[in-house]
Amino acid sequence: MITVDAVSKSFGKLKALDNISITCRSGECIALTGPNGSGKTTLIKSILGMIVPDSGKILVNGEDVAGGWKYREGIGYMPQIGRYPDNMTIGQVLDMIKDMRQTPAARLDEELIRAFKIPSLLHKRMGTLSGGTRQKVSACLAFLFQPDVLILDEPTAGLDPVSTEILKEKIVRETDKGKLILITSHVLSDLEELVSEVIYMQDGKLCFHKQIERLLSDTKEERLGRAIAKVMSGI
Numbered sequence: 001m002i003t004v005d006a007v008s009k010s011f012g013k014l015k016a017l018d019n020i021s022i023t024c025r026s027g028e029c030i031a032l033t034g035p036n037g038s039g040k041t042t043l044i045k046s047i048l049g050m051i052v053p054d055s056g057k058i059l060v061n062g063e064d065v066a067g068g069w070k071y072r073e074g075i076g077y078m079p080q081i082g083r084y085p086d087n088m089t090i091g092q093v094l095d096m097i098k099d100m101r102q103t104p105a106a107r108l109d110e111e112l113i114r115a116f117k118i119p120s121l122l123h124k125r126m127g128t129l130s131g132g133t134r135q136k137v138s139a140c141l142a143f144l145f146q147p148d149v150l151i152l153d154e155p156t157a158g159l160d161p162v163s164t165e166i167l168k169e170k171i172v173r174e175t176d177k178g179k180l181i182l183i184t185s186h187v188l189s190d191l192e193e194l195v196s197e198v199i200y201m202q203d204g205k206l207c208f209h210k211q212i213e214r215l216l217s218d219t220k221e222e223r224l225g226r227a228i229a230k231v232m233s234g235i
């Protein structure tokens with residue numbers, strides 16, 4: 001569970017987060033969406049402890065994120081652009097991260113590694129990978145340690161259609177197991193089969209946080225994109 005309580009963050013005069021309060025519960029797959037520059041990445045980075053808010057409080061599974069890094073072990077994070085040492089191979093990156101975490105092999109989730117056929121690519125150097133293969137490595141790492149919370153930033157960007165389906169099916173399976181999954185994406189058509197709730201931000205403010213069925217029934221729309229457009233145009 002993630003609780004964001006009255007969080008604000010400014011960069012100079014710009015309020016990137018303006019008094020945001022939201023609660024995200026386990027077993028939900030939540031779309032975090034909004035226009036470019038609305039504060040989504042700033043919110044995610046604040047949850048991950050990569051940005052320190054000016055005010056407010058964030059709890060992840062009951063732990064204050066300002067209180068130390070231990071809580072991060074419970075979060076799998078797939079960044080928009082994964083950055084890895086160029087001269088390491090995929091195999092070395094996977095081994096290094098497994099070594100750092102010291103998780104017993106039996107507790108690793110290697111389902112995506114197999115589904116994306118990563119074992120045949122282990123010898124490839126990170127610096128030579130295509131954008132999509134790099135995304136696959138990031139996805140594998142996000143799910144590897146079976147975290148309770150997954151934060152996926154534009155997860156399907158750059159993935160081919162087959163890999164997108166593999167990742168979407170994985171997201172559904174993990175949500176059904178009771179994980180909390182927060183996804184930012186501009187590709188709403190990719191999200192509508194997955195998500196149970198939508199958080200919409202604009203200009204650093206929370207515009208709404210609704211269950212998807214409620215959003216669709218309130219707007220009498222069948223498509224997520226049209227429903228959001230209707231709410232935001234005030235119809």
Ligand SMILES: Nc1ncnc2c1ncn2[C@@H]1O[C@H](COP(=O)(O)OP(=O)(O)OP(=O)(O)O)[C@@H](O)[C@H]1O
Binds near residue numbers: 036
């Ligand atoms: N480190 C920073 N220094 C200054 N301004 C920043 C910084 N990080 C973000 N901003 C600004 O804060 C605002 C919110 O940015 P943010 O990246 O959170 O938006 P976003 O909703 O994730 O956008 P996108 O959909 O384009 O990824 C933007 O105006 C951005 O320029």
